[in-house]
Amino acid sequence: MDAKTFDWRQFLTRWSEEWADAQGSSVDLSPDDLEDQQRRWLGAAPATDTDIARMEARLGCEIPPSYREFLRVSDGWRHAGGFVWMLAGTREAHWHEDASGLGEDHDEFWGDEDNPEETRAQVGLWSRALQLDVQSDATYVLLDPEDVGPDGEWAVRVWSSWRASDPERYPSFAEFMVAMHQEFHHLEAGRDGERGAAAFVNGTTRAQDAAVDRARIAALRGRYEEAAELLREAQRYGRPRATELLHQIGQLGGPYGAGRRPPHPSDPRFLTELLPLHAADLLGSHRSVDGLPFADADRFPETARAAADILREMTEGTFRYRPGGAFGEAVDEARELARWGDTDAAWRILRTVVPMWEPLGPDHIAPVGLLADPVLAPVLTAERRSELLATPRGGEQGPAPVPARDQDPGGLSWLVRGGGLRPGQSSPCDYRMVLVEGAAPDELPGLLGSSPGTALSPPLRRWDVSGHHRPGQRRFSSYDDKALLSVGRAGAGWSFGVEESPARFSSDRFVSPAQAASAGGGRAIVVWSEWNRPAPLFHVSVARGGAPLYAFTVRAGAVEDSSGAIPAELDPAVLGFGPPDMAAHAAAAARALDAIADGYGVTLPRLALTEGRLHSFESVSWTRPPGSGETYLTVTMG
Template structure:
């Protein structure tokens, strides 16, 4: 309903008829409510102009427009929403006298200097407002004469002691009454069912249910913004599926935590879509696993064990989203791409089959369960989630959206850009990596593992790698430099192993390149170590082939520190400008060297997987040689 043009007579008559029908089966009503049911009218007789004038003379203020228009139709109202049982007319409205002594505490809190202006504007509310509630469940309805809009409307503020929140603001009395009609609609079906009454159906419910149906069709056709507008309105009336469908749009639109009620455990979406998302939310919130009440057999006897298994899998990063049909087959393929770092290829697989996706019921419009899959959730960037929302699916048709672009940059020079490996920061990151030809990522531990049979971890987030591999380690040695390497595909027939911010700095005399060991099966291997955060920039490249060293060079602070073998012309340090006197010039030279390596070998490493995704990891052999005769080293023992 358009708030600026309320047809008060029809609006109030419809509300009264809906209320009377909903209470037609209730025997125990107050005399006033029984009369309202018989007369099918919750209001009173219209106020005359003399009544309104007398009220305004008594209160010393002209009333705002929509309240005056309401009074001309009904001089008061019963059951405004669920918690205000009688609303004031011309005779009952009075200035609030703060009998509960709320003003002092609220004003002190609202008046704090760091509060926003709209919060500080509430100071003095309890001493200046016009009180409209006559009978209520400790709920105050206050017209604020100092919060006046350009149309002359006074804002209405509603406060209930049991809500423990600031007063809720409505821009006008008309807006308040429409919201109370909506509030009553959200509560009436539940109360009617508890009291054994008939199904709550009326013109309003039929209108809003039809809007939900149109919204669902629009959403499945890719018109999610149109759908969201319809669902927002229907949700205010508590219509079935409105909040659930809107929540799915919000989840893919990047917002979470709307507090939507979970579907019943019998609903197929409970275990496959919503429960894993709840588990992911719990994990990301940092709350303890004990907060997971879905695994309580006393509450969920049929699904508790499955819920516990889902929570554990999400916490360990092993949960897998498993929809059925052709879409499910594509999800499996996309996971295989994502777990080796090829997130762009994973999205291309998913994008191709979104039109084939089928909902699990009328409360389902999108495969939001993807967002709980630890490998596929990072693939769904904000742009890709919107593309998914805009793609027709579930048997509906519509224009295909413009495709979201790839996220992984070409070449390797992006590694030296500020924030490259920490998008939430502007600083650069140190790193070391190995590029290996002819070897699959899962074969790298056999070549470079710290011990025979070194396993790959489950896919891990970057911040979990050290804790996973070294949570129980108590002895650390300065000569033992084992890297914790994330692995994946680096291009056609190439794999990578990558460590961000090595704990040890590059030590030229003691460094042992793993390139020969990595190339032992017969291909080529390239090691790159780049650090800028330890004061003096260092850039090192070494290469091996067939188990034999081929070339290597190290530049430290603009000086060629070491060089061995036939360094390719494209990587000659002087030609690239490594002799620049400043750090920025040396960073530019490193960028050129990285892109030259990428061009020569057609390799890259995936930024999205390294920064936001999960990758398998392992502990490598030491990149430093043991101490020689007479050399000293430090060993630290903890605990």
């Protein structure tokens, strides 16, 4: 409903009739309410021009247009929403003049210079406002004569003492009344089924439910912004399906409204989407899923066992989204790529099959269960979620959206850029990595594992790797430098293992794992980069078939050691390593990484390493044991 052009008589008549029907045969009505129900009118007689003129003379100003038009239909109003029981007409409206004594405290808070302009504009509201509430549940309705739009409308501000928030602002009296009509509907919809009488159904509810159906079709055709607009309006009227549909759009990054019903086993999406997403929300906010009732066999005998498995898998990070059908097969394929770091290829598969996705019921408009899968969720960047929302699906047709760009920059030199492995940081992050030719990622523990039978972890976020492999570790030795390597594919025929922020490089004790990693017959490349401990360092070592080929270490711009036949393109002097200048060091390191990437055809997946989940394992120590007569340091924490 357009608050600027609607017919006041029609609007108020409909509201009154809907209110009267909603009361049913209640015996709890007050005499005034009973009279209003019988005459099917919540208002008063129209105010005359004389009434309005007298009011304006008393107030000393002209009243805003939409309030004036309202008064010409009804000189006051009862039950404006759920918390204002009587709204003023020409005789009751008056200047508030801070009669409630709230001005001083509010003005001090609102006037803080750090507040945004719209907050500071409220200073003086309690002294200058025209008060329209006559009877209410501690709720004030104030017309602000200093907040005037180009159409001459005064803003309405509504504040309740029991709400911990600033006054709610409406651009005009008409829009305030539309919102109160919506509030009435929202409250009645929430009571539907409790009154023991006929359901709350009328022309407005039917129109809004039809709008929800149109929104659903629009969403499936990829017109999610149009759908969201219809659903937000229907949600304000309390239509139950609107919230669920709007929440799905919101989960994928589109415009959405607040509120969501808790999952229930009766919904066909419960096991595939609702429960996993609910668990993901809890775990994401560092809460436990223990104690959720869904695994209780006495309460939910048909789904309890499956629910318990899902909750366990979500806690362990091993949950897999399994939508079934051709779409489900593609999800499995995409997940296999993503768990080894190829998130761009994973998204290309998902993009292709989104049009094949089918909803599980009338309240299902998108495969939001992808967001509960710990491996696939990071694949869905904000740009890709928007593309998914804009893709026609579920049997509907529409234009295909512009494809989202790939996320990974390719190559290796992005490692030396600010925020390379730590998004948001201005400087590069220390790291060490091993690149192995001819070995799959899950074969790396057999080549470099810290002990026989070393196994890969479940896919982990980078900040969870240490806690998974070394829970509660308190002892650290300078001669025990076992890397925690996150693994994946590094290009055709190559795998990688990467550790960010490793222990300090020690050239006199360092043992490159390149020889062990290349024992299968292929080549292995080790790179170690430090920036400030105590001077920038860059190390490269390469082996093939278990034998070293070449290596060099540059510290503070000087070649600390080198061996073997270093290719010309990797010669430290050719790369530009020189005086200990950070910018020059970064540029030289970038050239070295470009040369390695181009020469060996390798790359690293930035999105997977920084935002995704990868398998990991603890490697052999990259530092040799102490020799005879050598000392070493062991630190015990706590």
